[in-house]
Amino acid sequence: MKDFWNERYAEKEYVYGKTPNRYFQEKLDELRPGRILLPAEGEGRNAVYAARMDWEVSAFDISEEGKNKAIKLAREYNVELDYQVGKLEVLDYKKEEFDAIALIFAHFPKEVRENYFQQFDKYLRPGGVVIFEGFSKEQIEYQKQNPQSGGPKDAELLYTKEELEADFRGYKFEEFEELEVELEEGEYHKGKAAVIRFLARKA
Secondary structure, three states, rough: OOOHHHHHOOOOOOOOOOOOOOOHHHHOOOOOOEEEEEOOOOOOOOHHHHHHHOOOEEEOOHHHHHHHHHHHHHHHHOOOOEEEEOHHOOOOOOOOEEEEEEOOOOOHHHHHHHHHHHHHHEEEEEEEEEEEEEEOOOOHHHHOOOHHHHHOOHHHHOHHHHHHHHOOOOOEEEEEEEEEEEEEEOEEEEEEEEEEEEEEEEO
C-alpha cells in the first residue's frame, strides 16, 4: 500500500488538487482555530488550508512522496506543518492534544480501523470535533460507471453509517448524512460519488 501511494504522489501534478475538500473547508470555517490532526493527509491540501486559517496543524501519512508535496504546497502559502511519515502505531501524539481531527477520505484496513479510531478519541480533547467525509459502500457502484470518481476498490475499506455510529459511540453527531456528491478534486476524485459526512463532538 505504501508503494501504491508513493507512486501516485510521485506524479508531477497534485493528484487530488491543491484546494481543500469542500466539506472540510465549510466545517473548519465555522470553528475557532486551535490544534488539528489530519490523518492520511497525502499531498497536504487540507492541512495547508487549515494552516492558512491559523490552525496549528499536525498531519501524517505513510507516503514520503505525499509529505514532500505537502511541504512544497505549504511553502507556496508560507505556512508550516508538523507532517510525519509512518503508521499511527509509531507516531507520538499526546492525550487530548487536539481540538479537532479531520478524517477526509481516510480509509483504513478493517483490522486497524477500530484501534485507530480509539487512538484518535484519546488524542481529542473533550468538546473537540471530528470532521469526516469518506466513501460509502455504495461507491463500488459509482466506480463501475466512472472509475475516476475515486475510492478503494475493496468494499471492506468503505464505510456505512451504522459502522461509523458504532465507531464514534458517545459522540454527539451535529451533522450526519449519506449522499451523492459531485467531486472535483484533481484527477482521481472526479464525478458523482457516494459519501458519508459528519461533524461529531466528543462528550
